[in-house]
Amino acid sequence: MTTLLFRGAREILTCTADTADIVMRDAALLVVDGIVHGVDTFDALSAEAPAAAEIDCTDCVITPGFVDSHTHAVFGGWRAAEYAMRSRGMPYMEIAHRGGGINASVRDIRMRSEEELVELGRTRINAMLSCGTTTAEVKSGYGLDTENELKQLRAIRSLQQETPVDLVPTFMGAHEFPQEYRDRRGAYIDLIVNEMIPAVAGEKLAVFCDVFMEPGVFTAAQTRRVLEAGVRHGLVPKLHADELENSGAAELAVELGAASADHLGAISEAGIAALAQSATVATLLPATLLFLGRNRYAPARRLIDAGATIALATDFNPGSSPTASMPLVMTLACSQMGMDPLEAIVAATVGGARALRLTDGTGTLAPGAPADLAVWDIPDHRELPYRFGAAPLRGVWKRGQRVRPSL
Amino acid sequence: MTTLLFRGAREILTCTADTADIVMRDAALLVVDGIVHGVDTFDALSAEAPAAAEIDCTDCVITPGFVDSHTHAVFGGWRAAEYAMRSRGMPYMEIAHRGGGINASVRDIRMRSEEELVELGRTRINAMLSCGTTTAEVKSGYGLDTENELKQLRAIRSLQQETPVDLVPTFMGAHEFPQEYRDRRGAYIDLIVNEMIPAVAGEKLAVFCDVFMEPGVFTAAQTRRVLEAGVRHGLVPKLHADELENSGAAELAVELGAASADHLGAISEAGIAALAQSATVATLLPATLLFLGRNRYAPARRLIDAGATIALATDFNPGSSPTASMPLVMTLACSQMGMDPLEAIVAATVGGARALRLTDGTGTLAPGAPADLAVWDIPDHRELPYRFGAAPLRGVWKRGQRVRPSL
Numbered sequence: 022m023t024t025l026l027f028r029g030a031r032e033i034l035t036c037t038a039d040t041a042d043i044v045m046r047d048a049a050l051l052v053v054d055g056i057v058h059g060v061d062t063f064d065a066l067s068a069e070a071p072a073a074a075e076i077d078c079t080d081c082v083i084t085p086g087f088v089d090s091h092t093h094a095v096f097g098g099w100r101a102a103e104y105a106m107r108s109r110g111m112p113y114m115e116i117a118h119r120g121g122g123i124n125a126s127v128r129d130i131r132m133r134s135e136e137e138l139v140e141l142g143r144t145r146i147n148a149m150l151s152c153g154t155t156t157a158e159v160k161s162g163y164g165l166d167t168e169n170e171l172k173q174l175r176a177i178r179s180l181q182q183e184t185p186v187d188l189v190p191t192f193m194g195a196h197e198f199p200q201e202y203r204d205r206r207g208a209y210i211d212l213i214v215n216e217m218i219p220a221v222a223g224e225k226l227a228v229f230c231d232v233f234m235e236p237g238v239f240t241a242a243q244t245r246r247v248l249e250a251g252v253r254h255g256l257v258p259k260l261h262a263d264e265l266e267n268s269g270a271a272e273l274a275v276e277l278g279a280a281s282a283d284h285l286g287a288i289s290e291a292g293i294a295a296l297a298q299s300a301t302v303a304t305l306l307p308a309t310l311l312f313l314g315r316n317r318y319a320p321a322r323r324l325i326d327a328g329a330t331i332a333l334a335t336d337f338n339p340g341s342s343p344t345a346s347m348p349l350v351m352t353l354a355c356s357q358m359g360m361d362p363l364e365a366i367v368a369a370t371v372g373g374a375r376a377l378r379l380t381d382g383t384g385t386l387a388p389g390a391p392a393d394l395a396v397w398d399i400p401d402h403r404e405l406p407y408r409f410g411a412a413p414l415r416g417v418w419k420r421g422q423r424v425r426p427s428l
Numbered sequence: 429m430t431t432l433l434f435r436g437a438r439e440i441l442t443c444t445a446d447t448a449d450i451v452m453r454d455a456a457l458l459v460v461d462g463i464v465h466g467v468d469t470f471d472a473l474s475a476e477a478p479a480a481a482e483i484d485c486t487d488c489v490i491t492p493g494f495v496d497s498h499t500h501a502v503f504g505g506w507r508a509a510e511y512a513m514r515s516r517g518m519p520y521m522e523i524a525h526r527g528g529g530i531n532a533s534v535r536d537i538r539m540r541s542e543e544e545l546v547e548l549g550r551t552r553i554n555a556m557l558s559c560g561t562t563t564a565e566v567k568s569g570y571g572l573d574t575e576n577e578l579k580q581l582r583a584i585r586s587l588q589q590e591t592p593v594d595l596v597p598t599f600m601g602a603h604e605f606p607q608e609y610r611d612r613r614g615a616y617i618d619l620i621v622n623e624m625i626p627a628v629a630g631e632k633l634a635v636f637c638d639v640f641m642e643p644g645v646f647t648a649a650q651t652r653r654v655l656e657a658g659v660r661h662g663l664v665p666k667l668h669a670d671e672l673e674n675s676g677a678a679e680l681a682v683e684l685g686a687a688s689a690d691h692l693g694a695i696s697e698a699g700i701a702a703l704a705q706s707a708t709v710a711t712l713l714p715a716t717l718l719f720l721g722r723n724r725y726a727p728a729r730r731l732i733d734a735g736a737t738i739a740l741a742t743d744f745n746p747g748s749s750p751t752a753s754m755p756l757v758m759t760l761a762c763s764q765m766g767m768d769p770l771e772a773i774v775a776a777t778v779g780g781a782r783a784l785r786l787t788d789g790t791g792t793l794a795p796g797a798p799a800d801l802a803v804w805d806i807p808d809h810r811e812l813p814y815r816f817g818a819a820p821l822r823g824v825w826k827r828g829q830r831v832r833p834s835l
Contacts, residue, residue: 101810105769108762108813148818312763312816316723344816355515356719362512403508406515409719409751410817411555 024073025052025392025421028063031400033083035060035386036371040363044402050083052392055421059388081415082402084366086155086393087347088373088384090189091283091304093338094149094159095142095176097129100339107314123163123197126339130163130173138176145337146184148345153395155419156187156373156383158334160231162196167216170194174226185419187393189377192218192227192256195239195247210243214250222254228377229280230256234270235263241273248277257378263288265315275299281332281376285319286310293320297327302376305368306336307353308344321358332372333365349410362403392421431480432459432799432828435470438807440490442467442793443778447770451809457490459799462828466795488822489809491773493562493800494754495780495791497596498690498711500745501556501566502549502583504536507746514721530570530604533746537570537580545583552744553591555752560802562826563594563780563790565741567638569603574623577601581633592826594800596784599625599634599663602646602654617650621657629661635784636687637663641677642670648680655684664785670695672722682706688739688783692726693717700727704734709783712775713743714760715751728765739779740772756817769810799828 027033027050035043049063051070059066067073103121107113116122130138142159149157159177164170174190181188194213202209221227230251234244248258258277262270264284271292274282282288282296283304296303305319325331333350336342344350351365360368374384382390397405398413405412417425434440434457442450456470458477466473474480510528514520523529537545549566556564566584571577581597588595601620609616628634637658641651655665665684669677671691678699681689689695689703690711703710712726732738740757743749751757758772767775781791789797804812805820812819824832 099811099814101769101808101814104762104814105810108766108768110766308816311718312759314763316764342816343814344818346816346818349817352719355511356721357723359515359517361515362508401508403512404506407506407508407511407750409715409749409753410756411751411753 023054023421024070025076026066026070026073027052027076027078027083027396029077029079030081030083032402033060033386034085034366034402036085036367037385037387040367043363043367050386052421055392057382057386057388057390057392060386078396080400082397082399082405083386084395084397084402084405085370085384085386086395086417086419087153087369088156088377088379089149089154089334089337089347090158090281090332090373090376091306091334091336092157092159093162093336094145094157094345095138095173095180096126096163096339097133097138097141098339099343100125103340123340124200126163127165127197127199131169135172135176135179138173139179142176142180143184145345146180146186149337150184150186150417150425151414152346152348153414153417154186154345154347155393155417156189156377156379158189158191158229158377160191160193160196161227162193165194165197165199167212167220170217171220171224171226174221178226185422185424189229190227191229191231191259192221192251193231195232195244197233197238206243210246213247218250218254218256222256227256229259231259231261233261234268234273235261236266236268241269244270244273245277248279259283263292267292271296275301280378284309286315286317288319293323293327293329296324296329302332302372303329304332304334304376305354305358306334306342307358308350309336309342311353312343313341318358321354321360325360325364330372330375331364331368332376333368334373346410348405348412351406352409355406362406365406366402392418394418430461430828431477432483433473433477433480434459434483434485434490434803436484436486437488437490439809440467440793441492441773441809443492443774444792444794447774450774451770457793459828462799464789464793464795464797464799467793485803487807489804489806489812491802491804491809491812492777492791492793493802493824493826494560494776495563495784495786496556496561496741496744496754497565497688497739497780497783498713498741498743499564499566500569500743501552501564502545502580502587503533503570503746504540504548505746506750507532510747530747531607533570534572534604534606538576542579542583542586545580546586549583549587550591552752553587553593556744557593557824557832558821559753559755560821560824561593561752561754562800562824563596563784563786565596565598565636565784567598567600567603568634569600572601572604572606574619574627577624578627578631578633581628585633592829592831596636597634598636598638598666599628599658600638602639602651604640604645613650617653620654625657625661625663629663634663636666638666638668640668641675641680642668643673643675648676651677651680652684655686666690670699674699678703682708687785690741691716693722693724695726700730700734700736703731703736709739709779710736711739711741711783712761712765713741713749714765715757716743716749718760719750720748725765728761728767732767732771737779737782738771738775739783740775741780753817755812755819758813759816762813769813772813773809799825801825
């Protein structure tokens with residue numbers, strides 16, 4: 022039996038409830054065999070486990086490791102040239118016509134081997150881990166044909182063999198229409214439904230199925246067809262919904278029982294009401310809207326006040342959100358979306374776990390949860406978003422194993 | 429004679445002109461005794477200095493070290509509690525009434541010794557250096573009485589003795605009215621003019637004199653009185669101008685021959701025209717407006733197109749911009765202000781130097797300039813803002829001395 026006692030922390034955020042009563046002050050945390058045993062006074066826990074190895078967290082804050090529930094972290098090259106064009110105001114559609122956009126990453130990934138994708142993916146997953154993320158969803162969607170979608174998902178599976186970060190794979194053949202199907206959109210949906218989804222499910226390469234529903238990309242009818250086919254093969258729906266224009270996508274997500282509706286920059290009142298009355302999580306990605314040059318964000322406050330469950334995620338990808346940093350996303354949530362630091366921390370941990378339907382306690386420090394945690398060199402949890410994406414991380418533990426530098 | 433040859437870089441940004449012709453591709457850089465000797469082919473430079481120590485910059489980009497021309501980097505504690513209040517929408521004035529705002533930092537700094545300020549300042553200057561900043565302006569303005577303004581400026585001077593970062597000190601007794609002068613504003617101006625400025629100038633503790641001109645804080649008449657008194661004592665004017673509301677501050681800055689007018693979130697057309705026709709630099713601080721929850725930024729594009737000289741800076745301070753990262757500021761400039769990556773790099777280097785009236789080549793890699801430079805592990809300068817405040821820094825050199833980790 023391996024016992025670890027994290028002692029001396031100013032605050033331990035258990036994230037076991039909503040924002041009330043989750044900040045334990047001057048408490049200790051006992052981990053037994055990689056599982057959270059409990060949070061209590063140091064005296065109580067050291068009496069319970071007198072031989073525990075002690076980890077000094079004096080003046081620190083302990084949070085659950087972040088659960089980044091929306092990423093495209095396995096991709097080929099960066100796309101900085103396109104960023105330079107957009108910074109001067111070139112519209113996305115023109116950038117796409119010049120060979121940029123999602124299809125630039127598609128051409129890139131189709132030319133690379135699975136091994137290359139693993140190698141590139143490793144650096145991105147490591148960047149996430151260095152920001153305190155211990156669980157991450159990762160989507161396909163840069164292959165856009167059967168062979169390359171499978172290659173991308175197999176790369177994610179290979180990465181899972183080597184990284185301590187838990188990777189939750191999502192099939193997203195419906196990320197964009199590939200160039201060769203631009204004028205045969207129905208045929209591409211057929212390909213997804215009849216060939217890709219059965220192949221992905223056959224190899225058990227994904228848990229979720231996601232679609233980019235947005236005017237000009239996937240319509241409501243196409244989205245429904247893809248997600249329903251996914252459900253028939255055991256893939257849980259998720260949805261890129263109402264990102265830039267409203268198309269009733271949040272409502273469709275609820276109707277289809279999606280685990281989450283993501284983006285929501287242009288969600289309607291009806292969409293807010295639908296999410297609030299459902300188990301579908303509202304996943305907010307403010308780094309994307311900031312990076313794309315927008316200055317309006319998803320209505321986080323109204324979603325929270327209506328009763329929706331919120332997750333915050335990075336959307337880490339080379340086109341619209343080249344950041345792996347959950348703390349930076351939390352800063353944007355607090356500065357631009359009216360969330361307070363505690364709400365942001367909850368949304369970045371247990372909120373993400375709910376968006377991924379993880380029911381083993383991931384995203385919390387409840388007894389029985391995997392001991393996935395981050396120790397921050399700050400005396401007050403409010404400094405986590407306040408330090409503007411630069412909160413000093415002392416260490417990260419995954420299932421009780423230290424995976425980022427020593428104390 | 430010490431000679432260093434930086435070889436193999438994909439790009440060297442000399443920042444010797446505006447954005448045309450400053451990107452040298454596949455070139456090398458020769459440094460002699462801490463001074464830039466020249467940028468040329470590797471063959472030409474190694475023939476010139478065959479015994480030079482070589483520094484491998486393969487696949488990297490070299491830029492001048494950043495010149496962060498607007499910071500309040502010497503302060504006491506962080507102010508995260510106030511951030512939490514503001515995130516939920518509490519107005520600044522109410523936060524100030526509850527003891528927050530600039531006066532919170534004033535109470536804090538008055539209770540600390542000069543040695544404590546040096547110790548705290550060290551960590552902040554080091555954070556700046558770790559982001560690639562090699563020259564930084566630092567303001568007083570958390571003392572707000574003669575004794576404590578002098579203490580803060582002396583702390584900056586002490587830090588200069590130990591840090592490789594060049595610190596340019598600014599006296600800013602007119603940062604806010606201290607609590608004890610709230611109802612005797614004229615008397616506080618008298619104190620600044622008759623006591624503080626002569627004392628600061630007598631000890632040669634500052635180069636610049638700055639005022640927070642904004643409705644509700646310092647009026648135009650008060651600003652003029654302070655800055656003119658500064659000029660009489662050899663202090664060059666700078667101005668916090670038109671940050672949140674327009675009050676004609678940019679125009680006043682030009683009239684008074686200020687080195688820079690800073691913030692400019694609410695500058696008028698007349699203010700833009702005035703800056704464009706002057707030597708007063710427009711210093712833009714987008715991190716502040718983002719962090720404060722605003723979604724409108726200074727009109728960078730219109731200022732550039734009108735012909736104004738632009739500097740980008742962090743405004744590093746515990747109230748409205750707790751970031752030391754110039755690359756993050758550049759990301760905001762490109763994503764939110766319509767600047768392109770090259771314009772942002774120029775504004776963050778030579779633009780800052782112009783705002784500080786540094787005429788020795790600081791902020792450039794021109795022959796004769798101090799060899800202050802940053803080596804980035806990216807193949808293309810556009811990745812510097814694109815990597816969303818996380819561009820990987822390989823190393824920093826100050827006057828030819830390596831001051832951040834080894835290659």
